[in-house]
Amino acid sequence: MRASMKSLFLIAWLLVMSSPAVAECQLRGTGDLALVIERATGSAQVIDTTHRHSLFHVDGLGDLSHASVVYSRDERYAYVFGRDGGLSKIDMLCGTLVKRIVQGGNSIGGAISQDGRFIAVSNYVPGGVKVFSADDLSLVLDLPATAVDNPKTPDKKYSKTVGLVDAPGERFVFSLYDTGEIWLLDMLDPAKPKVTKFTDVGRQPYDGLITPDGRYYIAGLFGEDGLAMLDLWHPEKGVTRIMDHYGRGERKLPVYKMPHLEGWAMAGDTAFLPAVGHHEVLVADRNGWKEKARIAVHGQPVFVMAQPDGRRIWVNFAFPDNDTVQVIDTESLKIIKTMKLGKGVLHMEFAPRGEAVWVSVRDRNHILMFDTRTLKQLAELPATKPSGIFLTARAHKTGL
Amino acid sequence: MKQIMQWLILAALGNSVAIGAIIAAPPDAARRAELIDLLKQDCGACHGMRLKGGLGPALTPDAIGRLSIETISATILHGRPGTPMPPWQPFMSQDEAVWLAGQLKAGVD
Numbered sequence: 001m002r003a004s005m006k007s008l009f010l011i012a013w014l015l016v017m018s019s020p021a022v023a024e025c026q027l028r029g030t031g032d033l034a035l036v037i038e039r040a041t042g043s044a045q046v047i048d049t050t051h052r053h054s055l056f057h058v059d060g061l062g063d064l065s066h067a068s069v070v071y072s073r074d075e076r077y078a079y080v081f082g083r084d085g086g087l088s089k090i091d092m093l094c095g096t097l098v099k100r101i102v103q104g105g106n107s108i109g110g111a112i113s114q115d116g117r118f119i120a121v122s123n124y125v126p127g128g129v130k131v132f133s134a135d136d137l138s139l140v141l142d143l144p145a146t147a148v149d150n151p152k153t154p155d156k157k158y159s160k161t162v163g164l165v166d167a168p169g170e171r172f173v174f175s176l177y178d179t180g181e182i183w184l185l186d187m188l189d190p191a192k193p194k195v196t197k198f199t200d201v202g203r204q205p206y207d208g209l210i211t212p213d214g215r216y217y218i219a220g221l222f223g224e225d226g227l228a229m230l231d232l233w234h235p236e237k238g239v240t241r242i243m244d245h246y247g248r249g250e251r252k253l254p255v256y257k258m259p260h261l262e263g264w265a266m267a268g269d270t271a272f273l274p275a276v277g278h279h280e281v282l283v284a285d286r287n288g289w290k291e292k293a294r295i296a297v298h299g300q301p302v303f304v305m306a307q308p309d310g311r312r313i314w315v316n317f318a319f320p321d322n323d324t325v326q327v328i329d330t331e332s333l334k335i336i337k338t339m340k341l342g343k344g345v346l347h348m349e350f351a352p353r354g355e356a357v358w359v360s361v362r363d364r365n366h367i368l369m370f371d372t373r374t375l376k377q378l379a380e381l382p383a384t385k386p387s388g389i390f391l392t393a394r395a396h397k398t399g400l
Numbered sequence: 401m402k403q404i405m406q407w408l409i410l411a412a413l414g415n416s417v418a419i420g421a422i423i424a425a426p427p428d429a430a431r432r433a434e435l436i437d438l439l440k441q442d443c444g445a446c447h448g449m450r451l452k453g454g455l456g457p458a459l460t461p462d463a464i465g466r467l468s469i470e471t472i473s474a475t476i477l478h479g480r481p482g483t484p485m486p487p488w489q490p491f492m493s494q495d496e497a498v499w500l501a502g503q504l505k506a507g508v509d
Contacts, residue, residue, distance in 0.1 A: 040449070065444055065448050066454060083450075083452075083454065084450075084452070106448070106452065108454070108455075124455070125453065160455065177455065255484060256486055258445070258484065319442040319445070320491065362441070
């Protein structure tokens with residue numbers, strides 16, 4: 001008896017002593033969690049946005065100099081797309097890396113299919129898109145992009161792919177940077193994937209977005225002043241040009257960082273988009289997609305994002321103006337606040353109901369939380385060279 | 401006389417850049433750190449923080465080692481028309497671009 005009591009104590013003592021070393025999974029919901037990318041160290045933090053503190057630190061995610069995240073439909077797993085072609089599946093409740101594969105040489109982002117079965121990754125090298133099972137990251141489809149002639153190198157090169165999003169009907173849409181195309185990939189029957197190609201959509205599409213209803217896919221063009229739009233209710237009508245020649249006659253300014261078209265800045269019937277090579281936010285009327293106004297801003301916009309209530313637009317900027325955030329009132333189209341937050345304001349993410357926004361400031365090694373009503377800072381959390389901030393609520397949004 | 405001296409110095413500077421071997425005024429340690437930070441963070445926006453490429457090509461010795469210092473530094477300073485590569489002249493001197501080109505050819509950790 002004494003011996004068994006002793007061994008029980010020993011077991012209990014061992015459990016207590018060993019527990020700090022083992023990440024404990026949390027019994028809780030994930031709806032208010034976020035993943036914060038730490039780009040320089042190839043790591044990420046799981047944060048609780050309600051209690052505003054860090055829960056877990058996850059290492060070993062590779063080169064995250066460009067990274068994005070999508071979530072499983074149960075909001076438990078995050079899929080991280082890294083620059084080095086790495087695709088990592090993270091358990092948000094346990095703070096653990098479930099699986100990591102290196103699926104390409106150089107990639108730019110990805111998407112999760114409507115029903116959550118597939119993860120698609122957009123690659124620069126080798127140019128194309130690969131589709132994986134969301135469950136075990138096994139390869140389902142390898143779809144090379146259009147070959148690009150390159151007499152300088154013997155190896156075959158394919159166009160870089162950009163702006164990959166999910167669309168209703170188990171489809172993915174993406175653009176081909178080098179060859180100016182938009183492709184529609186239908187995965188409804190994974191054994192027989194269907195690809196519809198739209199060519200000559202414009203020069204150098206650099207990113208794309210899909211409207212939250214999943215109807216319109218829009219690619220931004222670097223090589224031309226305008227955007228290419230595909231109506232997914234009527235793909236047979238082909239790709240049309242919108243906001244054509246928005247910078248006509250103006251000298252193009254150098255662009256030190258490509259804008260991102262992630263998300264959809266929409267307020268009422270008005271859409272807000274970053275201009276390229278002009279320090280302006282473009283304002284378009286969604287009925288007819290005509291230019292309504294242009295708002296002069298502090299620099300080359302990178303993210304132009306609407307609060308979920310559509311009341312204000314938040315804008316950050318490319319180098320050398322990446323220390324600034326501007327807030328625009330969507331009724332008056334006036335800038336109501338300019339904030340200097342430190343070098344390297346890289347990303348902004350709204351709480352799903354819009355009461356707060358999280359902002360990463362790379363060189364200050366922190367992320368900030370602001371009240372969107374008062375524009376006052378509410379919290380500051382430490383993070384090493386933070387870039388993207390991704391809330392789990394993205395799990396239920398088309399295109400995110 | 402002073403003007404002539406200045407002109408001679410400038411001519412000598414221009415020459416040293418042209419042959420690419422000598423940098424007239426190499427950046428000091430603090431500025432070197434700034435330039436490497438700029439390279440990783442801001443050039444890295446297109447070329448990757450580890451310079452292995454992104455929307456822009458890789459800048460590793462494997463990829464650009466065969467290019468001359470002059471070509472690389474001129475590309476940094478003036479950009480490449482028809483591509484997204486912008487001119488970085490507003491943010492660094494010619495000597496600094498030459499120094500950076502040398503770093504790229506040798507490989508940056």
